[in-house]
Amino acid sequence: MLKQIQQYLSVYQSFVSTSFAESMNFRLHFVLLIVMDLFFYGSAFFTIEIIYNQVTVIGTWNKHQVMFFLAFMLSINQLVMTMTSEAYWRFPELLKSGELDFILLKPVNSLFLTFFRYIRPGSAFNIFFTFPALIYFGVKVDLTPLAWGLLPFFLLFAFLLQSAIDLLIATSMFWMLEGTGMNFLRMEFQQMSRWPDFIYPGLFRNLFSFGVPILLIGSGPIRFLFNPNDFIPFVAMLGACFLLWVLVALFWKKGLRAYESASS
Amino acid sequence: MIHAQGVFKEFRLYKKEAGFKGSLKAFFSRQFEIKRAIAPLDLEIQRGEIIGLLGPNGAGKTTLMKMLTGIIVPSGGRLSVLGCEPAQRLKYFRQRIALVMGQKSQLWWDLPAMDSFLLIQKYYEIPPKAFKDRVEELSDLLRVSAYLNVHVRKLSLGERMKVELMASLLHEPEVLFLDEPTIGLDLLSQKNIRDFLFQYHQKRNPTLILTSHYMADIEALAQRVVLIIEGHKRFDGSINKFENLLGHNKTLNFTFAQQIKEFNFFSPYSPRWNAGGKAVEITVPEGELRQVASHILAQYPVTDFSTQKTPIERVLETLLNSPELLKET
Numbered sequence: 075m076l077k078q079i080q081q082y083l084s085v086y087q088s089f090v091s092t093s094f095a096e097s098m099n100f101r102l103h104f105v106l107l108i109v110m111d112l113f114f115y116g117s118a119f120f121t122i123e124i125i126y127n128q129v130t131v132i133g134t135w136n137k138h139q140v141m142f143f144l145a146f147m148l149s150i151n152q153l154v155m156t157m158t159s160e161a162y163w164r165f166p167e168l169l170k171s172g173e174l175d176f177i178l179l180k181p182v183n184s185l186f187l188t189f190f191r192y193i194r195p196g197s198a199f200n201i202f203f204t205f206p207a208l209i210y211f212g213v214k215v216d217l218t219p220l221a222w223g224l225l226p227f228f229l230l231f232a233f234l235l236q237s238a239i240d241l242l243i244a245t246s247m248f249w250m251l252e253g254t255g256m257n258f259l260r261m262e263f264q265q266m267s268r269w270p271d272f273i274y275p276g277l278f279r280n281l282f283s284f285g286v287p288i289l290l291i292g293s294g295p296i297r298f299l300f301n302p303n304d305f306i307p308f309v310a311m312l313g314a315c316f317l318l319w320v321l322v323a324l325f326w327k328k329g330l331r332a333y334e335s336a337s338s
Numbered sequence: 339m340i341h342a343q344g345v346f347k348e349f350r351l352y353k354k355e356a357g358f359k360g361s362l363k364a365f366f367s368r369q370f371e372i373k374r375a376i377a378p379l380d381l382e383i384q385r386g387e388i389i390g391l392l393g394p395n396g397a398g399k400t401t402l403m404k405m406l407t408g409i410i411v412p413s414g415g416r417l418s419v420l421g422c423e424p425a426q427r428l429k430y431f432r433q434r435i436a437l438v439m440g441q442k443s444q445l446w447w448d449l450p451a452m453d454s455f456l457l458i459q460k461y462y463e464i465p466p467k468a469f470k471d472r473v474e475e476l477s478d479l480l481r482v483s484a485y486l487n488v489h490v491r492k493l494s495l496g497e498r499m500k501v502e503l504m505a506s507l508l509h510e511p512e513v514l515f516l517d518e519p520t521i522g523l524d525l526l527s528q529k530n531i532r533d534f535l536f537q538y539h540q541k542r543n544p545t546l547i548l549t550s551h552y553m554a555d556i557e558a559l560a561q562r563v564v565l566i567i568e569g570h571k572r573f574d575g576s577i578n579k580f581e582n583l584l585g586h587n588k589t590l591n592f593t594f595a596q597q598i599k600e601f602n603f604f605s606p607y608s609p610r611w612n613a614g615g616k617a618v619e620i621t622v623p624e625g626e627l628r629q630v631a632s633h634i635l636a637q638y639p640v641t642d643f644s645t646q647k648t649p650i651e652r653v654l655e656t657l658l659n660s661p662e663l664l665k666e667t
Contacts, residue, residue: 081460081463084460085457085460085461087460088456088457088460089457091453092446092449092453092454092456092457095449095453096446096448096449099448099489171442172442173442175404175407175409175437175439175442176437176442176444178408178409178427179407179408179409179432179435179436179437180432180461181429181432181433181461181462182461184427330411330427331411331425333409333410334349334410335404335409335410337400
């Protein structure tokens with residue numbers, strides 16, 4: 075088991091280095107991606123700023139609480155953009171061109187190889203924006219020492235849930251082959267999850283918390299960090315995370331059986 | 339080593355009429371048909387054999403290779419490669435096979451080949467010393483040392499194919515599948531690849547399964563030929579047996595000083611005249627060779643002639659045009 079973890083870490087290290095080398099070939103594109111991500115993050119904070127110029131609270135949260143929530147979600151977004159986002163766009167091409175063939179031949183988990191191989195080093199640089207913002211607003215909302223200790227684990231769980239949802243959507247491309255629609259759906263879900271769950275009406279909130287659990291990604295852990303008695307969404311998030319990863323493994327296996335490869 | 343029993347593969351194909359109306363109709367009501375790419379097929383391959391898979395385009399050769407490598411799952415039958423069921427894609431199995439596809443690349447396009455090799459080293463957990471030795475050995479054999487640090491997209495097709503081969507051999511596979519490895523290459527590059535594969539096989543003795551439309555590849559490498567036509571295995575035997583499928587014939591080529599107008603004599607021997615009627619190729623039963631050659635040399639203004647056994651291309655061409663000459667195996 076330890077040997078296998080070492081192997082996967084070593085492979086991932088090579089992904090980072092090859093992706094970095096590949097990205098650096100195209101300097102302007104590399105810089106542009108960093109600037110565009112920063113523009114996106116800045117505009118997200120600016121939107122909240124504008125809203126709180128008109129109101130003092132949204133639901134029960136003040137401006138700093140919503141800003142902390144947003145910084146948490148943008149940190150998740152930044153991890154997704156860095157680690158997996160590129161692969162979701164490339165996956166339909168791998169299926170249609172038959173390039174997935176070579177991935178299936180390698181003695182490494184094919185899900186890992188397909189979705190964690192294309193890293194966007196440009197997005198990684200924005201960690202210097204999202205994580206400081208998370209810490210800054212964490213201080214502003216007076217997080218308890220326990221909450222600070224839990225925060226890195228909650229980021230990990232949120233990333234895992236976000237990835238499970240994205241992967242489940244991506245797996246459907248085995249049957250659909252065309253991925254643009256599914257990628258837009260994935261992005262719409264991400265967009266929805268960047269707002270606290272309480273802004274959505276009851277039926278809608280329940281559907282997107284317990285049906286398609288996108289609202290649990292941020293609201294589950296953040297509500298718990300603000301008020302440990304409000305633990306149900308967080309427990310639901312852990313459950314959803316486990317269940318969805320089981321489904322991902324199942325559908326990936328089914329997808330591979332349905333894969334027909336392209337003619338040569 | 340490889341054991342297939344009644345293995346077959348069916349694909350579901352989506353049919354659509356041409357044009358906007360056809361697209362609209364297909365959007366609401368899809369028409370599918372089942373195409374059998376490989377009919378139930380039996381195959382036994384021993385360790386160290388070199389097998390040439392022959393057949394026209396769309397015959398099912400690549401589909402068979404993809405089933406043998408575990409890329410696609412057979413619709414039925416039993417398949418075992420290295421004691422494993424390929425579709426299960428066990429790590430043990432994947433560590434021991436490799437596939438080279440002439441029309442697809444496993445290398446990172448925007449990086450030098452060496453970067454891809456380093457990644458492959460990690461995939462297959464090749465120890466650093468062994469990796470270094472193999473890179474040196476293979477790059478010497480293939481004469482590609484100078485290209486290893488050049489971006490793959492900048493390499494010529496021949497150079498790229500050599501580094502593709504290297505990438506597939508770094509983990510020293512026990513079974514190597516080669517799907518048209520020389521496609522699109524010039525004659526010299528084709529020969530280089532063939533020579534390398536021959537030497538590599540002599541040295542390491544892997545099992546090689548090769549498809550190619552260039553019969554020179556098959557003749558140079560394969561000991562045994564499997565012919566597939568429309569998904570059916572139509573021949574499985576030694577290359578000598580394949581060459582003699584049309585009988586023990588010889589091919590005679592004659593060049594004449596002037597255009598031949600009287601050619602009735604040639605008719606029984608399947609003549610192939612060149613456009614000017616000044617050269618002909620005929621197929622003659624071995625027993626009649628002396629008599630036919632003497633007659634032509636005596637009666638016609640021959641300036642040059644040569645004899646050879648029927649080329650494998652000709653055998654294949656004849657069989658593809660008249661598959662009824664073969665019984666299904």
